[in-house]
Every structure is written in C-alpha cells, then in structure tokens.
Amino acid sequence: MAPPPISPPETPGQPTGQSLWGGRFSAKPADVMQAINVSIGTDQRLWRQDIEGSRAHCEMLAASGIIGREDADAILSGLDQIEAEISEGRFPFREAFEDIHMNIEARLAELIGEAAGRLHTARSRNDQVATDFRLWVREQADQVMALITEVQRALLDQAERHAEVIMPGFTHLQPAQPVTFGHHLMAYVEMLARDRGRFQDARARLNECPLGAAALAGSPFPIDRHRTAAVLGFERPMRNSLDAVSARDFALEVLAAASILGGHLSRLSEEIVVWMTPQFGFVRLPDDLTTGSSIMPQKRNPDAAELVRAKTGRLTGAFVALSTVMKGLPLAYSKDMQEDKPPVFEAMDALMLALNATLAMVRALRPDEGRMLAAAGSGYSTATDLADWLVRELNLPFRQAHHITGRAVMMAETAGVGLDDLSLDQLQSLEPRIHSGIYEVLSVKASVNSRQSHGGTAPDQVRARIRQWKEML
Numbered sequence: 035m036a037p038p039p040i041s042p043p044e045t046p047g048q049p050t051g052q053s054l055w056g057g058r059f060s061a062k063p064a065d066v067m068q069a070i071n072v073s074i075g076t077d078q079r080l081w082r083q084d085i086e087g088s089r090a091h092c093e094m095l096a097a098s099g100i101i102g103r104e105d106a107d108a109i110l111s112g113l114d115q116i117e118a119e120i121s122e123g124r125f126p127f128r129e130a131f132e133d134i135h136m137n138i139e140a141r142l143a144e145l146i147g148e149a150a151g152r153l154h155t156a157r158s159r160n161d162q163v164a165t166d167f168r169l170w171v172r173e174q175a176d177q178v179m180a181l182i183t184e185v186q187r188a189l190l191d192q193a194e195r196h197a198e199v200i201m202p203g204f205t206h207l208q209p210a211q212p213v214t215f216g217h218h219l220m221a222y223v224e225m226l227a228r229d230r231g232r233f234q235d236a237r238a239r240l241n242e243c244p245l246g247a248a249a250l251a252g253s254p255f256p257i258d259r260h261r262t263a264a265v266l267g268f269e270r271p272m273r274n275s276l277d278a279v280s281a282r283d284f285a286l287e288v289l290a291a292a293s294i295l296g297g298h299l300s301r302l303s304e305e306i307v308v309w310m311t312p313q314f315g316f317v318r319l320p321d322d323l324t325t326g327s328s329i330m331p332q333k334r335n336p337d338a339a340e341l342v343r344a345k346t347g348r349l350t351g352a353f354v355a356l357s358t359v360m361k362g363l364p365l366a367y368s369k370d371m372q373e374d375k376p377p378v379f380e381a382m383d384a385l386m387l388a389l390n391a392t393l394a395m396v397r398a399l400r401p402d403e404g405r406m407l408a409a410a411g412s413g414y415s416t417a418t419d420l421a422d423w424l425v426r427e428l429n430l431p432f433r434q435a436h437h438i439t440g441r442a443v444m445m446a447e448t449a450g451v452g453l454d455d456l457s458l459d460q461l462q463s464l465e466p467r468i469h470s471g472i473y474e475v476l477s478v479k480a481s482v483n484s485r486q487s488h489g490g491t492a493p494d495q496v497r498a499r500i501r502q503w504k505e506m507l
Contacts, residue, residue, distance in 0.1 A: 074132060080167065083165070169266065188396040198216070212415050288378070319395060339395060355377040420453060424465065427472075
C-alpha cells in the first residue's frame with residue numbers, strides 16, 4: 035500500500051524536526067531552508083529498510099549491554115507498531131521531521147516515550163541512511179536479476195520453437211547472410227547473461243554494512259558491527275568509517291549496469307519496431323500489447339517497444355545525474371548526497387517496467403515465417419557461401435574468390451535474378467572450374483545448415499546452446 039500524503043507543518047505544541055537535533059540552535063529553520071532540506075517525500079520509500087536497520091541496531095545495543103533489555107523491548111514493540119501503521123497507510127509522514135529516519139524516530143518517541151531516545155546511541159543519520167540505501171539497492175538488484183532470468187527463459191522458449199525458422203541476418207541493416215530466428219533471439223540471451231553478471235558483481239561489492247560508522251569516525255561505545263552486518267545479511271562491516279558514510283559508488287555501479295541493460299532492451303525493442311513495419315512484416319504482437327491511432331484506424335503501433343526503447347534515456351540520465359552529484363565531494367558526508375536517491379529510485383522504477391514489458395512482448399511475439407524466409411533470400415545473402423565454396427572446392431585464395439563472387443552478384447543483379455538462378459554456363463564464364471555442386475550452397479536453407487561452427491546459426495548449434503542455457507538457468 036502506498037504511504038499516505040505528507041502532513042502539513044506541525045502545529046504549536048507538537049515536537050518539530052529541529053527538536054531532534056536543534057539543541058545548538060535558537061531559531062527554527064527559515065521556510066526556504068525547510069523547503070530545500072526536507073527529503074521525506076522521496077526517502078519515505080526506505081521505511082522498511084530503516085525499520086530493519088533499527089531493529090538490528092537495537093538488538094546489538096542490548097546484546098552489547100549499551101542499553102537495557104526493557105528499553106530495547108519497548109523500542110522493538112514501537113517499531114512493530116510503526117511498521118503496521120505504514121503498511122496500513124496510517125502513518126503520519128510529516129515534513130517537519132525532514133526525512134524517513136527522523137519521522138520514524140519522532141513517531142517512536144510519541145509511542146514509547148523517553149526510551150525511544152536510546153535507539154540512536156552509537157548511530158548517526160549518516161551511517162543510517164547509507165545502510166538503508168544499500169539494503170534497498172541490494173533488494174532491487176535481486177529483483178532485476180530475477181526478471182532478467184525470466185526474460186532469458188522466454189527468449190529460450192521462443193528460440194526453441196523457431197530454431198529452424200530462417201530470416202535475414204543484417205549488417206548495416208542490409209541483408210548480409212541468412213540466419214535462424216532462434217539464433218537471433220539467442221544473441222539476447224547471451225547479452226542478458228552479461229547484464230545479470232554485472233548486477234551480481236555490483237551486488238557482491240555493495241554487500242558491506244556501513245552501520246556503526248556513526249557520523250564519520252566510528253563510535254566510542256563497545257558496539258558489535260559484525261553482529262549487525264550478519265543480521266542484515268551483509269557479508270561484513272565496511273572497514274573504514276569515512277568510506278562507509280560517504281561511498282555511493284555501489285549505487286553508481288548498479289546504475290551503470292542498469293544503463294547497459296537498458297541499452298540491450300532498447301536494441302531488442304528497436305528490432306521489434308522495425309520487424310512490425312509493413313515493409314518488414316516479420317513479427318506481430320497481440321492487440322493488448324499494441325495501440326491504435328486517434329485518427330488513422332489502420333494503425334497498430336508497437337508503443338510498448340518504443341517506450342522500453344525510451345527508458346534507456348532515463349537510465350543513462352540517472353547515472354550521469356548521480357555521477358555529477360558525487361564527483362567533487364570531499365570526505366565524508368555532505369548534504370549533496372541527499373540527492374543520491376531520486377535518480378536511483380527513478381531509474382530502478384523505469385528498469386523494472388522495461389523488463390516486465392520486454393518479458394510480455396517476448397512471450398507474445400509471433401513470427402511470420404514466410405515473410406522471413408522470402409526476405410532471407412533477398413539481397414544476394416548467400417554470396418559469402420559462394421565465395422566460401424570457391425575456396426573449399428577450388429582452393430582459390432579468399433580474395434580471388436571474393437572478386438569472382440562480386441562479379442557473379444553483378445551478373446545476377448543485371449539480369450534481375452538470384453544467384454541460384456544463374457546458369458552453370460554463366461558461372462563458368464567467371465571461373466571455368468565451377469561445377470554443378472555450387473548449387474548445393476546457394477539456397478538459404480543450405481547456407482544456414484552449413485554454419486556448424488561453435489556458436490553458429492545452424493539449427494543443431496542453436497538447439498545445443500538452448501540445452502546448455504536451460505541447464506544453467
């Protein structure tokens with residue numbers, strides 16, 4: 035359930051955000067200071083992580099003898115109630131308390147009184163937010179990796195069904211050599227595997243716990259940082275307190291991985307857009323994944339693919355935005371880092387939507403096998419097969435074979451026929467030793483079936499790769 039709207043500023047007599055940190059100050063913040071400083075509208079998304087981190091910190095404080103068990107139990111009970119209030123949409127998020135941390139702490143004080151003030155012992159908002167943010171980004175990375183795997187499975191299913199469907203392979207968007215539709219889709223399985231690997235690598239590096247670094251220098255209390263790290267599922271506590279509160283490269287690395295993944299999703303979307311044009315007519319998507327026009331009733335627009343393609347801009351923009359925020363900051367924490375979360379939140383929202391839309395499109399794609407086959411034979415796509423045959427059968431140097439093949443293409447183009455329509459006499463006028471065996475390689479099916487090298491487009495090779503991937507996934 036979405037959190038309720040943020041409440042208006044506090045009325046007289048209520049505690050204010052400043053009361054949690056304002057002992058040094060004699061006046062409340064100016065309106066403009068409050069406006070630029072407040073972040074609860076953004077960081078309230080971290081409420082689950084903030085409560086999770088506070089529970090771990092509270093248990094550690096009690097286990098280490100820093101706070102009493104009675105106070106710890108009261109704190110944990112209050113956190114349970116706050117969790118229920120937020121889950122049910124009853125929590126009073128208030129701008130006067132600036133951020134999610136102070137909102138929860140202020141509400142905890144309202145619920146349990148003075149004991150709430152002990153929760154922040156040996157902790158700062160600096161290590162608190164760093165911990166919350168790492169927990170959130172880690173969770174997002176896990177969700178992205180799970181979705182990547184689902185898209186890979188959908189691609190594998192389509193590739194298996196269409197392992198023998200022939201289509202043109204392109205370079206420069208010009209017909210190059212015939213390939214199979216299954217082979218084409220398997221290229222994206224490989225790309226997504228590398229994307230998943232990047233998220234795995236980023237997750238491994240971010241899985242260190244900042245909690246206990248306090249403001250920047252660590253804590254004089256006998257805290258057990260290894261305990262809190264283990265409870266929160268981190269591999270270890272971070273080894274330098276300055277780094278712990280000031281590092282945001284974990285978010286940058288996830289954004290970089292997201293940007294590259296977005297580029298791959300965009301390439302697939304671009305192909306779907308092209309393939310759905312009447313000029314290609316290679317694939318169709320169902321009505322529920324396309325849109326129409328308000329004025330042109332004949333239109334079927336691949337808007338889902340176009341919007342996935344566009345999301346890449348948001349992902350790349352988020353990476354640039356956070357890089358710019360972080361590039362000139364001295365150690366340790368600076369308030370600039372409050373601007374770390376909006377681009378990450380926006381990017382991950384966009385990426386999740388793009389992955390889900392891609393998954394739906396891949397599952398629903400229906401190729402027109404006749405159109406693909408006809409297109410595969412256009413543009414003299416078996417010319418390379420002719421050159422390769424001249425090398426294999428006649429022992430010609432490849433460059434000489436390439437030259438002869440180019441002349442054959444020119445001859446066929448002039449006559450308005452395909453390479454396999456040239457007569458043996460015509461081909462022998464280019465090279466007398468050519469014999470009738472040449473026709474065994476000039477069809478698109480023969481071309482595809484001949485590509486038996488590891489990773490090639492021959493259906494046998496495609497099925498072999500599919501079996502491997504199914505075992506891995």
